Amino acid sequence: MTILRSGRAAFRFSGPDATRLLADVITGFVAPEPGPARWWALLSPQGKIQAEGLIGVDGEAYLLDVAADAADAFFKRMKMYRLRAKVEIEDLRETHRVGWQAEAPTPAEGLVAHEDPRAGGLGWRVIAPGALAEDWSTDEAPWHARRVAAAIAEMGPDFLPDSQFPHDLGMDLLDGIDFSKGCYVGQEVVSRMKHRGTARRRPVIVEASGLTPKDPVVAGGREAGRVGTIADGTALAIIRLDRVVDPEAVTAGSAPARLHLPSWASYRFGESAETE
Incomplete structure (x- = not known):
């Protein structure tokens, strides 16, 4: 059974500069390699979280989900950071839905699923065209029970934009921060919290x-x-x-x-x- 995540919105990033753009802006590891999803956050220059979600590869593109209430601000900021880079940013809110499933979903045309490896495994994030989501369950209780038991915080129900640092969510312990890459927005604050132990x-x-x-x-x-x-x-x-x-x-x-x-x-x- 797939559960509709009504409070999440999906975006697709593609083009020859998509990897570089995302790596230079968000906290997580970014590489055009298939596999499980990774946690990421978009930070303010002061290191506070402005958007967060999972990122996964879809062919030569990347699929990201964000809190629906933060989607407009996320879209605006990413277009600003894009400048003249060769990247197409598609807002999928009108055409696609974000869902969750405890087990690997049955393959279907247009459906893209990524395993969520956080905290030992939280199931699968699903992004699919709206027509495929018409019979999805609207009861999100199983998803919230799974993540509460694992203490995985989510923007919206657990915190507001610009209120928390990535360390406050444990992103440093759950592969939500790539400490080996170069600079990204807010990187100086995140690095200082890690090395000084100020979380x-x-x-x-x-x-x-x-x-x-x-x-x-x-x-x-x-x-x-x-x-x-x-x-x-x-x-x-x-x-x-x-x-x-x-x-x-x-x-x-x-x-x-x-x-x-x-x-x-x-x-x-x-x-x-x-x-x-």
């Missing part, structure tokens, strides 16, 4: 009763973060690690809560970092 906010899983989105997560009398996506009685939140001494002595909303680290985390509660 203080990280994704965690919140367990509490009666959770609602944007509930404050409070530790030691201080707000450490806010609840994002809720699924199956647990939630995802981006938390100030240095404010959590005891992950079982916190509240979310007005209820006692417990915080859990995802299986892929190399960070720990109570960690502090110098001020960025």
Whole structure:
């Protein structure tokens, strides 16, 4: 079963300079090689995330998905960065849909699927013409349950544009940042956070009763973060690690809560970092 991701929009980048343009602008690894998708972000010069999603190869082109609410700004910025490069940027919002499937989808003409390898595997991202998506399920609960359990944050339900650094989402630990390539927009800030260890906010899983989105997560009398996506009685939140001494002595909303680290985390509660 394919689930329609109604809050995501697709774009296609093609042309002889597409690889260079994308490599020079987004955080992730970019190469014309088939295989699983990769996480990426488009940053402001100050290093804050303005768009994020997955990138995958489709023949000689690249397919990217972004939060629908950020699509206009993303399209505008990429056209600005293109300048005179030989790149065609196609906005697929009117013709294609973005979907998700737990297992590899059955091949169909026009359908392009890429495995999502984050956190050990999150299923498959699917992009297809609108006609193929007419019978897709509109219940996104299975997708959100899968990513909340893995603590994978997504723009829109978990954070707004210009509010988080890539490290805050764990992109540095899940191959969302290519640390071996040259400069890209916001690269100086990302590199400094890596080498100085200044990442203080990280994704965690919140367990509490009666959770609602944007509930404050409070530790030691201080707000450490806010609840994002809720699924199956647990939630995802981006938390100030240095404010959590005891992950079982916190509240979310007005209820006692417990915080859990995802299986892929190399960070720990109570960690502090110098001020960025």
